[in-house]
Amino acid sequence: MPMYKSPNVHGHGMNCGEHALQNGEVDPSLKALEERQDEVLRRLYELKATVDGFAKTVTTPDADLDASTPSPGPAESVFKGTADLDSLLGKDLGALRDIVINANPARPPLSLLVLHALLCQRYQVLSSVHVHSSVSAVPPPLLSCLGPRHIDSYARQRFQLGFTLIWKDVSELQMKFSTQSMCPIEGEANVARFLFRLLGAEPQDPAAATQMDCWIDKAVFQLSEGGSKDRAAVLRSLNAALGRSPWLLGQEFSLADIVCACFVLRAGQTTSAPVNVQRWLKSCQNLGHFDCVYPFLQ
Amino acid sequence: MQYRAGEEEQQAQSKKALKKQQKEAEKAAKKAEKQAKLAAEQQEADEDDFAKDRYGICPMVQSQQKLDRALVRVQDLTPEKAEQQIWVRARIHTSRAKGKQCFLVLRHQQFTVQALLAVGDRASKQMVKFAANLTKESIIDVEAVVKKVEQKIESCSQQDVELHVERIFVISQSEARLPLQLEDAVRPEGEGDEEGRATVNQDTRLDNRVIDLRTTTSQAIFRLQSGVCQLFRDTLINKGFVEIQTPKIISAASEGGANVFTVSYFKTSAYLAQSPQLYKQMCICADFDKVFCVGPVFRAEDSNTHRHLTEFVGLDIEMAFNYHYHEVIDSITDTMVQIFKGLRDRFQTEIQMVNKQYPSEPFKFLEPTLRLEYKEAVAMLKAAGVEMGDEEDLSTPNEKLLGRLVKDKYDTDFYVLDKYPLAVRPFYTMPDPNNPKYSNSYDMFMRGEEILSGAQRVHDAQLLTERAMHHGIDLEKIKAYIDSFRYGAPPHAGGGIGLERVTMLYLGLHNVRQTSMFPRDPKRLTP
Numbered sequence: 001m002p003m004y005k006s007p008n009v010h011g012h013g014m015n016c017g018e019h020a021l022q023n024g025e026v027d028p029s030l031k032a033l034e035e036r037q038d039e040v041l042r043r044l045y046e047l048k049a050t051v052d053g054f055a056k057t058v059t060t061p062d063a064d065l066d067a068s069t070p071s072p073g074p075a076e077s078v079f080k081g082t083a084d085l086d087s088l089l090g091k092d093l094g095a096l097r098d099i100v101i102n103a104n105p106a107r108p109p110l111s112l113l114v115l116h117a118l119l120c121q122r123y124q125v126l127s128s129v130h131v132h133s134s135v136s137a138v139p140p141p142l143l144s145c146l147g148p149r150h151i152d153s154y155a156r157q158r159f160q161l162g163f164t165l166i167w168k169d170v171s172e173l174q175m176k177f178s179t180q181s182m183c184p185i186e187g188e189a190n191v192a193r194f195l196f197r198l199l200g201a202e203p204q205d206p207a208a209a210t211q212m213d214c215w216i217d218k219a220v221f222q223l224s225e226g227g228s229k230d231r232a233a234v235l236r237s238l239n240a241a242l243g244r245s246p247w248l249l250g251q252e253f254s255l256a257d258i259v260c261a262c263f264v265l266r267a268g269q270t271t272s273a274p275v276n277v278q279r280w281l282k283s284c285q286n287l288g289h290f291d292c293v294y295p296f297l298q
Numbered sequence: 299m300q301y302r303a304g305e306e307e308q309q310a311q312s313k314k315a316l317k318k319q320q321k322e323a324e325k326a327a328k329k330a331e332k333q334a335k336l337a338a339e340q341q342e343a344d345e346d347d348f349a350k351d352r353y354g355i356c357p358m359v360q361s362q363q364k365l366d367r368a369l370v371r372v373q374d375l376t377p378e379k380a381e382q383q384i385w386v387r388a389r390i391h392t393s394r395a396k397g398k399q400c401f402l403v404l405r406h407q408q409f410t411v412q413a414l415l416a417v418g419d420r421a422s423k424q425m426v427k428f429a430a431n432l433t434k435e436s437i438i439d440v441e442a443v444v445k446k447v448e449q450k451i452e453s454c455s456q457q458d459v460e461l462h463v464e465r466i467f468v469i470s471q472s473e474a475r476l477p478l479q480l481e482d483a484v485r486p487e488g489e490g491d492e493e494g495r496a497t498v499n500q501d502t503r504l505d506n507r508v509i510d511l512r513t514t515t516s517q518a519i520f521r522l523q524s525g526v527c528q529l530f531r532d533t534l535i536n537k538g539f540v541e542i543q544t545p546k547i548i549s550a551a552s553e554g555g556a557n558v559f560t561v562s563y564f565k566t567s568a569y570l571a572q573s574p575q576l577y578k579q580m581c582i583c584a585d586f587d588k589v590f591c592v593g594p595v596f597r598a599e600d601s602n603t604h605r606h607l608t609e610f611v612g613l614d615i616e617m618a619f620n621y622h623y624h625e626v627i628d629s630i631t632d633t634m635v636q637i638f639k640g641l642r643d644r645f646q647t648e649i650q651m652v653n654k655q656y657p658s659e660p661f662k663f664l665e666p667t668l669r670l671e672y673k674e675a676v677a678m679l680k681a682a683g684v685e686m687g688d689e690e691d692l693s694t695p696n697e698k699l700l701g702r703l704v705k706d707k708y709d710t711d712f713y714v715l716d717k718y719p720l721a722v723r724p725f726y727t728m729p730d731p732n733n734p735k736y737s738n739s740y741d742m743f744m745r746g747e748e749i750l751s752g753a754q755r756v757h758d759a760q761l762l763t764e765r766a767m768h769h770g771i772d773l774e775k776i777k778a779y780i781d782s783f784r785y786g787a788p789p790h791a792g793g794g795i796g797l798e799r800v801t802m803l804y805l806g807l808h809n810v811r812q813t814s815m816f817p818r819d820p821k822r823l824t825p
Contacts, residue, residue, distance in 0.1 A: 095677035100707055130664040132709065133642065156671050166664060166708070179706040180682055 098162030395430030658806025701746020752793020
């Protein structure tokens with residue numbers, strides 16, 4: 001919209017392009033003016049996008065965004081470490097290395113959905129969702145929580161890793177991998193720790209690793225299983241820590257952020273959370289990996 | 299003095315005669331007394347049997363009359379009918395006299411109810427005696443008043459009521475000596491050994507199948523089996539399938555020459571069909587798109603195993619597909635899942651009843667069905683310590699082990715194994731497009747045992763001829779079959795299951811003869 005209305009030189013409701021000079025040509029100076037106007041508008045849009053991008057960069061230190069794209073997608077790869085699947089999971093002997101997770105549909109494991117999205121960026125993952133006969137019906141969003149079925153899903157051999165989520169009547173979330181050599185892993189946090197290791201991004205420094213575990217335990221025992229006093233205490237700790245650095249472990253995004261953010265989101269009432277916590281939740285959202293989680297929040 | 303001797307003799311003789319006479323007279327008197335007593339008792343009995351019109355043995359029902367009488371089923375005897383006077387037809391399950399009372403348990407199919415007959419103003423001593431002497435399994439008509447009971451009758455299915463009998467008539471009497479006792483036939487195996495009570499072995503059961511089928515367990519098994527068939531039909535009809543009937547007397551062995559029954563056919567011989575395979579496929583070539591059939595299958599295999607019969611009921615499917623045979627696998631597995639769900643949701647009573655005698659784990663499955671590849675299975679078995687070649691067929695113990703490994707990891711009793719090696723499959727199996735050593739074929743397993751073998755079929759006459767020659771099959775014998783693919787044939791795939799085996803595995807039973815009403819095996823041709 002123009003900032004002020006300029007009197008129409010040639011008449012009412014007509015643009016200059018339609019007005020020919022008496023000899024049938026468009027006045028070149030008018031054309032140039034139009035072109036300059038278009039150019040100015042285009043540069044304004046570009047500037048706006050860049051500023052938006054920078055704003056996000058400031059609040060989201062790890063985001064690796066292309067600032068000129070108006071709607072950012074998920075980050076290319078947040079974790080730059082290396083992991084060797086063969087040494088972590090055993091050699092690929094021809095059987096798909098399939099990670100089986102049994103979860104109760106009443107308590108969807110949000111942090112594992114985030115980790116699944118991260119694994120898919122890193123590896124060729126064959127994801128499937130099944131409903132166990134111990135459960136009679138499951139709401140449709142839970143059936144599509146791992147995203148659309150891979151086109152090549154009929155050729156299991158082409159994948160490096162399998163991620164099989166089974167909605168089942170279990171009291172505690174359970175993960176099975178190699179039943180011959182590994183006992184099942186129980187509890188969302190423990191399974192999250194296992195999956196995180198596959199990304200090769202765990203902190204090498206023992207102090208940081210311990211701190212990460214500490215945050216995860218806080219989320220599990222106080223946020224999730226504790227009463228309202230415990231929850232308030234955790235939110236205060238989070239707020240304090242996040243006042244000092246953008247992520248819980250400092251400058252690096254880690255599993256602690258994934259698990260704590262998911263547990264905070266699941267507990268609800270995020271609008272009444274302390275300031276730093278809210279900012280941090282927004283940063284997590286901006287990374288894009290948490291998109292899969294939002295359909296399951298009330 | 300001779301005169302006197304004769305007299306003495308005469309006297310002696312007459313003394314003897316007198317004694318004899320006396321004795322005879324005594325005897326006669328006793329006899330008369332006895333007879334008089336009996337007559338008197340009889341009279342008494344007749345006089346006292348005021349109830350003689352209310353019991354007895356009915357003349358054989360030859361449709362002499364149309365009685366306008368409603369018979370209530372035992373399963374409908376509930377407290378709602380309290381104080382009603384009703385007629386019931388049932389079998390005598392047990393009868394026990396105790397002084398002036400007689401306790402009967404009446405049975406109809408899986409349902410039992412207690413009935414009481416006591417000497418009183420409605421029943422005479424003779425009537426109670428009659429009831430107590432009735433043989434087990436006799437079919438009787440009873441008129442009784444339904445009475446609520448204070449304490450639940452644990453031993454019967456109808457626990458809240460009992461019948462107070464007014465009239466009792468025998469419709470069909472059973473012989474006194476039964477070849478097997480029903481309560482023995484339902485006793486769980488372990489229990490029999492422990493308490494020294496008898497159980498009935500399988501051969502005795504099968505020889506007297508008519509009585510064995512009356513047990514609650516058998517009634518439940520075959521009702522569930524009927525459910526399997528029903529669910530199979532309903533699910534496929536809803537998916538747009540057409541039911542077809544295929545011939546069982548055929549001119550050539552379909553699966554291979556060895557295990558086929560020969561029948562004399564006028565001046566020549568014919569065979570009993572080993573599967574409806576060839577005809578299902580011809581129906582697809584005839585544009586029926588999706589077909590299924592339910593019918594007998596004859597395999598002349600001389601195996602006396604727990605899971606083989608020489609005649610069984612095959613439930614077969616064949617389906618044309620668009621681009622990939624997995625469309626068909628998905629359809630078949632979805633049908634199986636619908637069957638399992640239907641049984642889980644609607645036949646719990648039957649499942650519990652079978653479990654009483656044959657305890658087992660409930661059947662578990664995943665939706666959608668788990669599908670693994672053959673190579674994966676080999677890798678899993680090797681990891682578990684089995685030594686086998688990559689293209690070797692799975693032996694039965696390996697199948698069982700694989701079933702256990704899958705159960706451990708995925709907690710499912712039903713899964714599909716895809717991409718079998720080509721060498722171990724029939725000649726009409728379509729080879730894998732990318733690896734000639736493998737094929738587009740699959741098996742499905744329940745509780746670690748194979749229930750379905752299927753594949754994409756070769757629908758090209760040229761390739762089919764090659765494959766048949768490769769397997770050394772006489773082309774003349776399958777000419778009609780190959781001809782059906784010469785005039786445009788859609789790509790198609792299918793598979794078939796055995797009704798008895800699926801029922802057996804679903805319920806966790808261990809012998810397929812338990813789920814076949816009148817089983818046929820190399821050693822049994824009757825009943």
